[in-house]
Amino acid sequence: MNKWTKGSWKNFPVQQQPTYNNLEQLQRELQKIKQVPPVITKEEVQNFKKQLKEVSQGERVILHMGDCAERFTDCTPQIITQKQIFMEICSEIIQNITGKKVLKVGRIAGQFGKPRSQEYDEQGIYNYKGDNINSLDINDRTPDPQKLYQGFLCTLSTVNIIRGNFINFLDDHRNYQSIKNQMTDHFRTLSNHEHVVDVIDLLDKCQDSFNQMYPSEEEIEQHKKCINNRQQYDQESENKHQILLQNINEHGNNLKSEMMRxxxxxxxxxxxxxxxxxxxxxxxxxxxxxxxxVGLRTNQIDGAHIEYVRGIKNPIGVKIGPQTTEEQFLSICSIVNPENKNNKLIIIPRLGAKNIKNVLPKLIQTKIKNNLNFIWMLDAMHGNTETENSFKVRKIDNIISEIKDFCQILHQYNQQIGGLSLEATHEDVTECLGTGIDSHNLCTNYKTACDPRLNGLQTLQILYEFTNYHNQLINNDTQNYLNQIEQQQDSAYLSQNKSPKQQFQMKQTQNFSSVNA
Structure with a gap:
């Protein structure tokens, strides 16, 4: 294999790159980005890989969620905070129903570029490819290199807002809970869907438990006064204060370690x-x-994108479709994850409800046969895109069907259910069909920049279905195991209480059965 460098991808066929008219301007913008300190640190990436190891061992589950394509206009503290709060709500649902920790990964802080199946639309106009390439405005579709630097600044700002929010959540967790409650209360007013109501009731119960565990503002103030006035600080106050600090520190450490990626x-x-x-x-x-x-349109094993990602230490996801061959699948795994680590590669099937039962088992069998290590994370959206009344749509029933098949098939082959990738928003958009949205009200609030997203209610319903089906599979396993133990105990008891002749006859019957099997 050729020597890897940051720029060795340029020696390979490359797909989906914008064509710039001003290459000198492109180099100036790239140079500006290179001269700015990085957005995150290598230590953050390394910590993320540690969390992925827990995913591979079944201790965590990934929730990968956000917009299909971010907009520069959404790079505001208010909108980013709402996205962050929505991620917290959704991860709480998964954690409280499954009992597993959630690795929260947003499609955020850089999701400004989109591959397209066609370079131009039916009118011959250059397609929108994301805010860091061109504009939604049909009069501003020429790729502009200055948008790359603008996108970089939005990425940097978004990460800083996410970090700042988390510090604020730690300092004033009750205010964070209040903001979160406003969002769940809004969802409650919009729907009487049974599963949505169940999920919100669950969140309310979690809030009650939190209120009992976490000290009130009055308690915090009282203990601060005790610290400042040591003569009133008796042993009982000391004990209460230590418990208070322990609760705050434990909760704070949990929040720090669970910051959205x-x-x-x-x-x-x-x-x-x-x-x-x-x-x-x-x-x-x-x-x-x-x-x-790496997306499905750029995952060629002899292509520039696979060449680039093979040389960096970040965890890498690669999307796999119905047309992906076994040879390509094996090559992707060996190129991107040559050391066969369990926290380097995330395979993301995007198969669709119609294809998953035929395709996924073959991929799993290839994985097992070749002793490959990677994490499975389902893209439940892109294989289920249809057209309805000239709108691109996705049907909730198809998404849920694919999720359940994904879980059932992985469980059948004793594979860990690594995670779920959803294009979703907290907003009350009308882009996917189901949970109160039909073809008649589809145009009410259809505002995606590219592909249809789940709205808040639809996301809650899907997570309810996902988590409960996940638990059902585990509970069935537990019950089957208990039944086997019970049968073994019954057999042992019967054997002990039979006459020697009966025991001999039973043994002969078992031997005969095993021979004919």
């Missing part, structure tokens, strides 16, 4: 190269994000 599709390779840094140990990290993935 960022991710985007590694699409524009000039941009990704500009954000790739070499460490003193000679290792390379893309320090614009925790997690990059």
């Amino acid at each position: 960022t991710s985007h599709e590694g699409l524009i390779l000039d941009l990704e190269e500009a954000q790739t840094f070499e460490t003193s140990q000679g290792e390379f990290y893309n320090l614009s994000t925790d997690f990059l993935w």
Whole structure:
């Protein structure tokens, strides 16, 4: 295999790259990005890999969620905070129903570029490819290199807002709970769907438990006064204060370790190269994000995108479709994850409800036969896209069907259910069909920049279905195991209480059965 460098991808066929008219301007914008300190640190990426190891061992589950394509206009503290709160709500649902920790990964802070199946639309107009390439405005579709730097600034701002919010959540957790409650109360007013109501009731119960565990503002103030006035600080106050500190510190440490991670599709390779840094140990990290993935349109094993990601230390996702061959699948695994680690590669099937039963078992069998290590995470959206009244749509029933088949098939082969990837928003959009949205009200609030997203209510319903089906599979296993134990105990008891002749006859019957099996 050829020697890897940050720019070795340029020696390979490359797909889905914008064509710029002003190459000198492109180099100026890339140089500006290279001169700015990185968005994140290598230590953050390394910590993310530790969390992925827990996913591979079944201790965590990934929730990968966010917009299909981020907009520069959404790069505001208010909107980013709402996205962050929505991620917290959704992860609480998974954690409280399954009992597993959730690795929260947003499609956020860099998801500004989109691959398209066609370069031009039916009218011959250059397609919108994301805010860091061109504009939704049909009069501003020429790729503009200055948008790359604008996208970088939005990425940097978004990460800083996410970090700042988390510090604020730690300092004033009751205010954080209040903001979260406002969102869940809003969802409650919109729907009487049984599963949505069940999920919100669950969140309310979690809030009650939190209120009992976490000290009130009055308690905190009282203990602060005790610290400042030591003569009133008796042993009982000391004990209460230590318990208070322990609760705050434990909860704070949990929050710090569970901060939402960022991710985007590694699409524009000039941009990704500009954000790739070499460490003193000679290792390379893309320090614009925790997690990059390669899309289905750019996952060619002899292509530039696979060449680029094979050389960086970040965890990498690769999307797999119905047409992906066994040879390509094996090559992707060996190229991207040559050391066969369990926290390096995330395979993301995007198969669709119609294809998953035929395709996924073959992929799993290939994985098992070749002793491959990676994490399975389902893209439940892109294989289920249809057209309805000239709108791109996705049907909730198809999404749920694919999720359940994904869980059932992985469980059948004793594979860990690694995670779920959803294009979703907290907003009350009308882009996917189901949970109160039909073809008649589809146009009411259809506002996606590219592909249809789940709204808040639809997301809650899907997570309810996912988590409960996940638990059902585990509970069935537990019950089957208990039944086997009970049968073994019954057989042992009967054997002990039979005459020697009866025991001999039973043994002969068992031997006969095993021979004929």
